[in-house]
Amino acid sequence: xxxIDILKETFWSLSxxxxxxxxxxxxIVIGIASVITMVSIGQGAQASIASSIQSIGSNLIIVRxxxxxxxxxxxxxxxxxxxxxxxxxxxxxxxxxVGAVAPEDSKRAQVTAKGTNTNTQVIGTVPDYATVRTIAMxxxxxxxxxxxxxxxxxxxxxxTTRDDLFGAGxxxxxxxxxIKNVDFDVIxxxxxxxxxxxxxxxxxxxxxxxxxxxxxxxxxxxxxLSVAAVDQSSMVAVQNQTTDLLLKRHNISDPxxxxxSLMNQADIIATASxxxxxxxxxxxxxxxxxxxxxxxxxxxxxxxxxxxxxREIGLRKAVGIRKLYxxxxxxxxxxxxTFLGGLIGVGLGWGASVxxxxxxGVATQISTSSILLAFGVSAGVGIIFGFYxxxxxxxxxxxxxxxxx
Amino acid sequence: xxxxxxxxVWNLFLDYCLLLMRMIExxxxxxxxxxGDVQTAALKGVTFSIAKGEFVAIIGxxxxxxxxxxxxxxxxxxxxxxxxxxxxxxxSKLDDDELSDLRRDKxxxxxxxxxxxxxxxxxxxxxxxxxxxxTSEAEREERARQCLKYAGMEESKFxxxxxxxxxxxxxxxxxxxSLINNPAIIFADEPTGNLDTKTSHVVMExxxxxxxxxxxxxxxxxxxxxxxxxxxVMTIRDxxxxxxxxx
Ligand SMILES: Nc1ncnc2c1ncn2[C@@H]1O[C@H](COP(=O)(O)OP(=O)(O)OP(=O)(O)O)[C@@H](O)[C@H]1O
Ligand SMILES: [Mg+2]
Numbered sequence: 001x002x003x004i005d006i007l008k009e010t011f012w013s014l015s016x017x018x019x020x021x022x023x024x025x026x027x028i029v030i031g032i033a034s035v036i037t038m039v040s041i042g043q044g045a046q047a048s049i050a051s052s053i054q055s056i057g058s059n060l061i062i063v064r065x066x067x068x069x070x071x072x073x074x075x076x077x078x079x080x081x082x083x084x085x086x087x088x089x090x091x092x093x094x095x096x097x098v099g100a101v102a103p104e105d106s107k108r109a110q111v112t113a114k115g116t117n118t119n120t121q122v123i124g125t126v127p128d129y130a131t132v133r134t135i136a137m138x139x140x141x142x143x144x145x146x147x148x149x150x151x152x153x154x155x156x157x158x159x160t161t162r163d164d165l166f167g168a169g170x171x172x173x174x175x176x177x178x179i180k181n182v183d184f185d186v187i188x189x190x191x192x193x194x195x196x197x198x199x200x201x202x203x204x205x206x207x208x209x210x211x212x213x214x215x216x217x218x219x220x221x222x223x224x225l226s227v228a229a230v231d232q233s234s235m236v237a238v239q240n241q242t243t244d245l246l247l248k249r250h251n252i253s254d255p256x257x258x259x260x261s262l263m264n265q266a267d268i269i270a271t272a273s274x275x276x277x278x279x280x281x282x283x284x285x286x287x288x289x290x291x292x293x294x295x296x297x298x299x300x301x302x303x304x305x306x307x308x309x310x311r312e313i314g315l316r317k318a319v320g321i322r323k324l325y326x327x328x329x330x331x332x333x334x335x336x337x338t339f340l341g342g343l344i345g346v347g348l349g350w351g352a353s354v355x356x357x358x359x360x361g362v363a364t365q366i367s368t369s370s371i372l373l374a375f376g377v378s379a380g381v382g383i384i385f386g387f388y389x390x391x392x393x394x395x396x397x398x399x400x401x402x403x404x405x
Numbered sequence: 406x407x408x409x410x411x412x413x414v415w416n417l418f419l420d421y422c423l424l425l426m427r428m429i430e431x432x433x434x435x436x437x438x439x440x441g442d443v444q445t446a447a448l449k450g451v452t453f454s455i456a457k458g459e460f461v462a463i464i465g466x467x468x469x470x471x472x473x474x475x476x477x478x479x480x481x482x483x484x485x486x487x488x489x490x491x492x493x494x495x496x497s498k499l500d501d502d503e504l505s506d507l508r509r510d511k512x513x514x515x516x517x518x519x520x521x522x523x524x525x526x527x528x529x530x531x532x533x534x535x536x537x538x539x540t541s542e543a544e545r546e547e548r549a550r551q552c553l554k555y556a557g558m559e560e561s562k563f564x565x566x567x568x569x570x571x572x573x574x575x576x577x578x579x580x581x582x583s584l585i586n587n588p589a590i591i592f593a594d595e596p597t598g599n600l601d602t603k604t605s606h607v608v609m610e611x612x613x614x615x616x617x618x619x620x621x622x623x624x625x626x627x628x629x630x631x632x633x634x635x636x637x638v639m640t641i642r643d644x645x646x647x648x649x650x651x652x
Contacts, residue, residue, distance in 0.1 A: 001538070006537075017524065308523075312522060316536075317508075318481050318508065318514060318516075319509070320506065320508035320509025320512070320586070321509070322537075325536070397483060402520060
């Protein structure tokens with residue numbers, strides 16, 4: 001009977017004081033919704049950057065020419081010519097647990113096909129590239145060893161490049177494209193990886209490395225080496241041995257003077273995360289301010305109604321209702337109000353995150369901890385400021401409470 | 406010698422009986438309100454007792470301390486000094502829950518300013534004292550309807566919100582609320598202050614009927630005509646009892 005009465009009274013009280021309940025809830029709703037939305041945008045950015053880095057390949061170590069950053073010497077133009085295809089062959093032959101090694105020689109170039117043209121990344125590479133970068137074919141085949149050996153004028157298009165040159169969904173195999181005035185036969189199209197950011201694997205053209213050096217770049221060196229370890233646990237060993245081998249091959253005794261640098265995915269992700277982490281912090285602090293404003297709103301509403309509520313409590317005591325029931329009643333009202341507002345706030349924040357993804361194309365990720373934090377803070381504020389004055393009033397004598405101003 | 410002894414015993418017996426019959430017993434009650442630096446002595450030492458089943462009218466000029474006395478008698482406020490026994494129990498010695506139970510079980514109180522819950526229907530206002538009790542919802546409503554009719558309230562107004570009533574209607578709702586627990590003592594602070602003569606008589610006849618049923622009734626009034634319904638009239642002036650007349 002008591003529990004039912006408390007629930008019924010809660011319902012009646014909240015619906016009889018719609019404006020009061022509504023305004024209190026508004027503070028909670030705004031606070032919670034903004035925290036959830038903001039944090040979801042920040043976390044979404046973090047996750048999408050991490051996954052686009054992950055999409056490059058797995059267990060990947062990238063070797064670039066040029067001095068180590070940590071040596072404090074920036075690599076000049078001349079130092080970009082230190083890596084060769086022979087280095088790649090040596091790594092593959094001499095180091096254990098290396099799954100595949102792919103040298104590449106890349107350059108941005110203007111590409112034309114039947115009246116359309118685009119500017120894209122032309123990547124000269126070897127068959128192993130498909131392995132290290134986990135490239136799958138949508139149509140045709142990837143570059144073959146034979147093509148590399150014979151400097152064949154063949155090209156594999158990334159899906160975005162295909163869309164730009166031939167139109168979405170068209171199978172361009174057998175067509176001809178022109179890169180820097182040299183005709184190449186299209187032999188395949190890759191499956192879209194959906195990556196974005198600095199290097200988009202979908203917006204590229206792959207040709208044999210020998211053809212690239214010959215017809216496009218005129219280089220004798222390579223712009224980077226991609227080394228794939230067979231598994232996660234051998235990453236460190238492969239990285240160390242690669243460094244040692246390359247130092248030996250380049251006749252460098254002091255590792256600080258190395259004319260190349262190694263980077264693994266974990267390093268790249270860590271760098272990117274530290275940037276997106278700052279971004280998330282910024283959004284979270286904006287959201288924190290709205291939570292604070294919402295909290296002050298709740299507090300304000302609860303405190304302005306204290307006089308009325310104190311009188312009401314005085315009356316309840318005067319007709320013989322025990323302090324315990326009055327406390328339970330007002331606690332129940334504060335809890336109902338904050339939870340109702342909290343649920344609406346979570347729903348609204350969730351909806352806003354989905355809407356941001358859908359209409360603004362920004363990736364979002366709802367985090368449980370942000371929901372719990374926002375919910376906890378506003379529920380805490382609501383319950384403390386809703387219940388505390390009621391508790392105080394219930395401890396007064398009836399006339400004291402009835403006369404309260 | 407024997408006669409004297411018998412007389413003493415007889416007197417003691419009478420005293421004891423009287424003590425048993427005393428519903429209300431106050432000694433030297435004082436109440437001083439303090440607002441900032443200003444002190445107002447509303448009651449300056451009041452001593453009296455009221456037996457079970459009496460019908461007492463308290464009269465006196467405005468500001469003489471009538472409401473202050475009623476609040477203390479109704480266990481709603483504490484006196485500054487003096488002692489007050491209600492039904493044999495010293496009220497100032499009761500804890501908070503015992504006080505609540507006392508108000509719920511024995512006391513019906515009609516406030517001078519009604520004190521109804523705002524934005525709440527007439528029926529729910531009257532049912533308020535039954536909240537959290539074992540009484541079923543249906544019975545609560547049934548009793549509330551009876552009490553409202555008893556207090557002379559029109560049935561068409563039962564579902565009106567309390568702030569949509571006239572002063573006289575609010576007064577009758579407040580009276581109905583004081584009756585819902587069938588209390589042994591009913592305190593009514595100017596229960597007819599806002600009523601026309603006809604409705605006043607309806608309400609007073611209801612009080613008289615309750616008195617006949619054995620309820621103790623104490624009411625405050627300004628009108629001699631209303632005081633005439635009572636069997637005892639106490640006059641208060643300036644925080645002191647000026648006269649106390651039994652019919
Ligand atoms: N809460 C309070 N604080 C300070 N003074 C008060 C308070 N309540 C009453 N008083 C003072 O105590 C005195 C007695 O007040 P009380 O309300 O008991 O008068 P009353 O006899 O009921 O008058 P009325 O017939 O007008 O209702 C008055 O002088 C009043 O100003
Ligand atoms: Mg008064």
